[in-house]
Amino acid sequence: MMAQNDNKFNINIILIIIAILVFIFLPNFVSGYYVRIFTAIFMYATISQCINLMSGYMGYLPFGHVMFFGIGAYMTAILMGRGLPFIVAIPFASLTAIIVSIILGFPVLRLRGHYFAIATIGMNGAIMSVAQNATEITGGAMGTTFPIILLPPGQVYNYFYLAFLGLMVITTLAMYFIVNSKFGYGIRSIKANEDAANSMGINTTYTKVSAWAIGAFFTSIAGGLYGYWMSFISPDEVFDLMFVTNSIIMMLIGGAGTILGPITGAFIIESLSEFAWSGFMEYHLAALGIATIVIVFFVPKGVVGTIANKIKNRRIALSKKAEVSNG
Amino acid sequence: MVDNDIILDVKSISKHFGALKAVNKVSFQAKKGEILGLIGPNGAGKTTITNLVTGDLRKTEGEVFFKGKNVSNLWPFQIARVGLTRTYQVVKPLQGMTVEENVLVGSLFGRGDRKNDLNHAKKNAQEIMRLVGLYKKREFVVSDITLPDLKRMEFARVLAMDPEVIFLDEVMAGLNPSEVEETMEMVRKIREDKQLTIVYIEHIMKAVMGISDRIIVLHHGEKICEGSPQEVCDNPAVIEAYLGKKYAKEVMNS
Numbered sequence: 001m002m003a004q005n006d007n008k009f010n011i012n013i014i015l016i017i018i019a020i021l022v023f024i025f026l027p028n029f030v031s032g033y034y035v036r037i038f039t040a041i042f043m044y045a046t047i048s049q050c051i052n053l054m055s056g057y058m059g060y061l062p063f064g065h066v067m068f069f070g071i072g073a074y075m076t077a078i079l080m081g082r083g084l085p086f087i088v089a090i091p092f093a094s095l096t097a098i099i100v101s102i103i104l105g106f107p108v109l110r111l112r113g114h115y116f117a118i119a120t121i122g123m124n125g126a127i128m129s130v131a132q133n134a135t136e137i138t139g140g141a142m143g144t145t146f147p148i149i150l151l152p153p154g155q156v157y158n159y160f161y162l163a164f165l166g167l168m169v170i171t172t173l174a175m176y177f178i179v180n181s182k183f184g185y186g187i188r189s190i191k192a193n194e195d196a197a198n199s200m201g202i203n204t205t206y207t208k209v210s211a212w213a214i215g216a217f218f219t220s221i222a223g224g225l226y227g228y229w230m231s232f233i234s235p236d237e238v239f240d241l242m243f244v245t246n247s248i249i250m251m252l253i254g255g256a257g258t259i260l261g262p263i264t265g266a267f268i269i270e271s272l273s274e275f276a277w278s279g280f281m282e283y284h285l286a287a288l289g290i291a292t293i294v295i296v297f298f299v300p301k302g303v304v305g306t307i308a309n310k311i312k313n314r315r316i317a318l319s320k321k322a323e324v325s326n327g
Numbered sequence: 328m329v330d331n332d333i334i335l336d337v338k339s340i341s342k343h344f345g346a347l348k349a350v351n352k353v354s355f356q357a358k359k360g361e362i363l364g365l366i367g368p369n370g371a372g373k374t375t376i377t378n379l380v381t382g383d384l385r386k387t388e389g390e391v392f393f394k395g396k397n398v399s400n401l402w403p404f405q406i407a408r409v410g411l412t413r414t415y416q417v418v419k420p421l422q423g424m425t426v427e428e429n430v431l432v433g434s435l436f437g438r439g440d441r442k443n444d445l446n447h448a449k450k451n452a453q454e455i456m457r458l459v460g461l462y463k464k465r466e467f468v469v470s471d472i473t474l475p476d477l478k479r480m481e482f483a484r485v486l487a488m489d490p491e492v493i494f495l496d497e498v499m500a501g502l503n504p505s506e507v508e509e510t511m512e513m514v515r516k517i518r519e520d521k522q523l524t525i526v527y528i529e530h531i532m533k534a535v536m537g538i539s540d541r542i543i544v545l546h547h548g549e550k551i552c553e554g555s556p557q558e559v560c561d562n563p564a565v566i567e568a569y570l571g572k573k574y575a576k577e578v579m580n581s
Binding site: 180182188189191192193195198200204316 | 443
């Protein structure tokens with residue numbers, strides 16, 4: 001039994017490494033158009049992973065999570081505008097996001113359910129206003145530009161493709177280790193029953209704020225990379241709730257509370273909107289909304305969750321059979 | 328009175344909801360290793376006392392000492408970590424998780440600062456599930472098991488936390504007589520194995536009388552009697568609280 005599990009684990013690791021290698025070398029074989037689509041998929045998958053930790057595992061839907069995306073983008077822009085290189089600006093940007101998340105986390109994570117979701121939207125609005133009105137630092141509502149990236153034009157796409165691929169892989173690995181640790185069980189217990197979790201010795205406040213700060217960390221890096229990639233950002237754009245709404249839909253379709261769900265969802269939604277729906281833009285959002293309702297009603301566990309459930313049920317049935325035939 | 332045997336010392340705790348005095352200046356002590364019964368009619372304040380001691384409710388007044396340390400102002404998770412735990416009358420399973428994961432969470436957290444060691448915690452959880460007879464159902468999701476099993480699981484979860492004092496809030500409610508017998512036997516055995524102090528809150532008189540070393544009777548939020556099961560049974564105030572004044576008079580005269 002044990003050995004079988006180990007084998008399975010090894011096969012999974014080998015499959016994942018092969019997939020990563022394929023994606024690393026993919027840009028050499030496809031056109032810039034596809035490279036750009038994949039870059040967007042990786043970015044959404046990263047944000048969706050962070051929302052999955054908060055919502056899929058912990059039960060707190062952070063609608064205003066995009067504030068960390070915006071903070072990451074703006075802090076990177078501001079610091080690079082002062083002459084810092086990108087690689088130095090990013091850590092400072094994510095540090096800012098973490099500090100903001102901790103300061104806001106303590107009051108706002110006392111709220112539960114819809115109240116929490118709405119409070120985060122309000123906070124996102126407040127931070128967006130700061131970006132719009134602190135004109136001397138942020139450039140105001142007109143937006144701000146990044147320094148031009150010093151690479152041959154052909155390589156710029158590949159640079160961001162690889163950066164977002166790396167970010168997605170690291171985020172996913174981090175989530176995998178978090179969810180399967182003691183801290184992860186604390187997070188899942190909060191979704192399951194927060195009072196019971198508290199009475200079992202879980203410091204719920206600390207756990208909630210930490211999970212929120214971890215999400216802020218990865219999302220702000222995605223924000224910084226996005227800004228550098230676009231080379232121009234404005235408050236309306238990087239604080240747009242659509243980033244989070246899309247990520248939530250991806251999480252739901254892929255499977256909330258699963259590690260591979262957000263990535264699967266990002267691939268499904270982004271490819272659908274690029275290849276199938278780009279022909280009729282005006283119906284795109286309506287179709288997305290209907291798809292979400294259908295998914296929530298009929299496949300509440302998402303693609304990955306449903307498949308994982310099937311596999312698990314079959315395993316239990318098999319072990320039952322073995323038990324019966326043995327004894 | 329300084330006594331090293333006293334593990335839990337509740338000093339005159341009260342909880343007022345507006346004008347309602349749900350618990351009014353109740354004091355009691357629990358000795359190490361004993362089973363202390365806490366009984367009373369509906370609304371006597373049994374569960375409220377549990378909530379006050381474990382920090383789920385804020386006290387209006389009074390103090391709680393655990394092993395000589397004041398734990399009155401700690402959060403529930405801090406109280407759980409010093410070794411003072413409880414089960415819930417209305418079960419609070421961790422929804423969406425399996426029985427094993429529920430017990431595992433108790434084993435991962437619980438008393439003291441525990442290491443992030445899943446394998447050790449898993450072994451501990453499995454041992455405890457065997458002890459309470461849940462091992463065969465470990466892979467079930469909690470929404471798929473029956474109420475008696477849920478109560479058993481809550482007990483297992485609390486045991487996995489390796490506590491010193493457990494408040495068992497009506498673990499027998501909803502069980503049939505043979506299950507009551509079984510559970511009583513289990514509680515007695517585990518208490519002896521693990522040197523636990525149990526505060527036993529119960530409606531079923533037979534269970535309380537059979538299992539408790541000492542009993543405290545509550546009525547309208549006040550302690551009306553304390554003593555051995557026999558003393559409590561013979562106390563006129565207790566009979567009155569349970570049966571009413573008129574019937575109590577008849578019983579005493581006969």
